[in-house]
Amino acid sequence: MPIESWRGSEVDVAVIGAGAAGVAAARQLQLLRPDLSIVLLEASDRVGGRARSIHPFGTDAAALDLGCGWLHGARTNAWTDIAEEVGLTVDRTPAPWSDGGHRLEQNDPDAKAAAAAVNDFFGRVYEYGGDADADLSAMLSPDDPWNERIYAVGAFMTGGELDKSSVIDLGRYDPGPGPDWRVRQGYGTLIATYGLPVPTVVGAEVRRIDHSGAGHIVLSTAKGELRAKAVIVTVSTNVLAAERIAFWPPLPEKIEAASRLPLGLANKLFLRVAEPAMFPKDTHVTGSQHSRRTGAYQLKPFGAPVIEAYFAADLALDLERQGVDAMFDFSVEQLKRVFGADVGKTLSPLAASAWAGEPFFGGSYSYATPGASDLRSVLAAPHNEHLFFAGEACSKTRYSTAHGAYETGAAAAEAIAKTL
Numbered sequence: 001m002p003i004e005s006w007r008g009s010e011v012d013v014a015v016i017g018a019g020a021a022g023v024a025a026a027r028q029l030q031l032l033r034p035d036l037s038i039v040l041l042e043a044s045d046r047v048g049g050r051a052r053s054i055h056p057f058g059t060d061a062a063a064l065d066l067g068c069g070w071l072h073g074a075r076t077n078a079w080t081d082i083a084e085e086v087g088l089t090v091d092r093t094p095a096p097w098s099d100g101g102h103r104l105e106q107n108d109p110d111a112k113a114a115a116a117a118v119n120d121f122f123g124r125v126y127e128y129g130g131d132a133d134a135d136l137s138a139m140l141s142p143d144d145p146w147n148e149r150i151y152a153v154g155a156f157m158t159g160g161e162l163d164k165s166s167v168i169d170l171g172r173y174d175p176g177p178g179p180d181w182r183v184r185q186g187y188g189t190l191i192a193t194y195g196l197p198v199p200t201v202v203g204a205e206v207r208r209i210d211h212s213g214a215g216h217i218v219l220s221t222a223k224g225e226l227r228a229k230a231v232i233v234t235v236s237t238n239v240l241a242a243e244r245i246a247f248w249p250p251l252p253e254k255i256e257a258a259s260r261l262p263l264g265l266a267n268k269l270f271l272r273v274a275e276p277a278m279f280p281k282d283t284h285v286t287g288s289q290h291s292r293r294t295g296a297y298q299l300k301p302f303g304a305p306v307i308e309a310y311f312a313a314d315l316a317l318d319l320e321r322q323g324v325d326a327m328f329d330f331s332v333e334q335l336k337r338v339f340g341a342d343v344g345k346t347l348s349p350l351a352a353s354a355w356a357g358e359p360f361f362g363g364s365y366s367y368a369t370p371g372a373s374d375l376r377s378v379l380a381a382p383h384n385e386h387l388f389f390a391g392e393a394c395s396k397t398r399y400s401t402a403h404g405a406y407e408t409g410a411a412a413a414e415a416i417a418k419t420l
């Protein structure tokens with residue numbers, strides 16, 4: 001949409017942020033209220049947000065996702081049906097952690113003992129009945145020899161270290177039934193494709209939301225001012241907490257909720273494989289069962305000549321700060337344990353994410369600090385009939401996922417469709 005067409009003028013609804021929640025909100029509004037004018041305002045130069053696919057092997061080959069990759073709870077995940085609707089391919093290869101999935105060393109006694117300890121830990125989290133919240137490290141058995149492994153798995157799930165995250169919040173996490181599937185063309189491609197029919201302005205960072213007027217909200221953006229009758233804010237909690245958007249009048253309860261629901265960090269490094277025959281396809285291998293500072297490695301996802309390395313929490317932050325070469329060296333050292341001392345000769349760095357340093361995100365997915373799980377509802381609550389909030393962190397049970405984000409965006413759209 002040309003900027004001139006909205007300078008000094010008014011749209012019915014402005015959606016801030018073109019990630020999973022923003023795209024879902026805009027599409028749902030188009031469906032429910034075709035009479036309304038809608039614009040999606042995106043700060044970066046692309047649609048998708050934390051869903052971002054790259055296509056190093058061409059558009060016919062499988063894509064690589066730098067952000068979300070798995071359609072968790074795939075049977076009730078709204079994106080699964082949308083993928084098929086827009087003509088993309090849902091790949092049903094079992095995920096490595098589910099039945100029928102492939103994991104190297106899965107029959108190794110250490111791997112079995114570690115998996116049992118991790119299961120027991122999650123059992124304690126889900127059954128936690130304490131009145132007061134606690135941090136996840138309180139759910140460890142002090143003498144368990146597999147605590148380092150539990151730290152690592154907790155970090156992959158929450159993006160934070162165990163002693164920072166809430167037991168109650170993790171106990172509420174439920175991505176829904178069903179397996180975990182993928183989209184061959186990429187989760188990022190899926191969300192960007194679904195967003196195509198929405199009038200979108202990229203490079204339009206919103207810096208101020210003035211909701212002091214009756215019946216309209218004034219947005220100050222990098223591309224000028226816009227008035228809207230209703231606004232949906234879908235930016236990440238770290239963007240809100242850093243007050244990169246100024247609200248007038250201020251909304252301290254939203255900023256506090258966002259600060260106590262920070263983004264954890266997960267980053268991916270794709271390593272190019274020169275000799276693909278060395279590795280089985282779609283197979284998972286753990287860097288170490290004995291250290292929390294470990295990567296998880298997906299060998300040849302979709303059969304592509306790459307290894308996807310996944311790092312979380314403090315390790316991910318350290319490696320992101322040191323750069324791609326450090327991520328690569330760390331991965332090669334870990335892969336040597338399984339594939340031998342020369343494995344590095346066949347590998348080279350291909351692409352990596354750095355979500356902590358990206359100013360429009362500031363991390364990967366939200367976790368609750370102890371005592372903050374209920375603040376997800378505070379964050380999600382509309383401020384009034386004109387100002388709404390959505391995004392993964394607003395979901396009570398499907399936070400940290402792209403389908404949770406979808407649901408919060410669709411819910412905000414439904415509320416606006418009724419009231420506007």
Ligand SMILES: Cc1cc2nc3c(=O)[nH]c(=O)nc-3n(C[C@H](O)[C@H](O)[C@H](O)COP(=O)(O)OP(=O)(O)OC[C@H]3O[C@@H](n4cnc5c(N)ncnc54)[C@H](O)[C@@H]3O)c2cc1C
Binds near residue numbers: 070365405
């Ligand atoms: C490495 C990694 C792996 C993941 N794996 C999975 C997975 O397998 N499955 C899964 O379901 N989820 C996964 N996730 C989480 C998932 O990607 C997110 O939960 C989801 O994409 C968040 O969508 P959102 O719309 O809430 O937020 P975002 O995607 O952050 O969208 C918000 C948008 O707002 C924009 N923005 C920010 N500030 C402004 C501003 N001032 N003005 C205008 N626009 C602004 C941003 O650029 C962004 O596009 C993963 C995430 C990462 C990083």
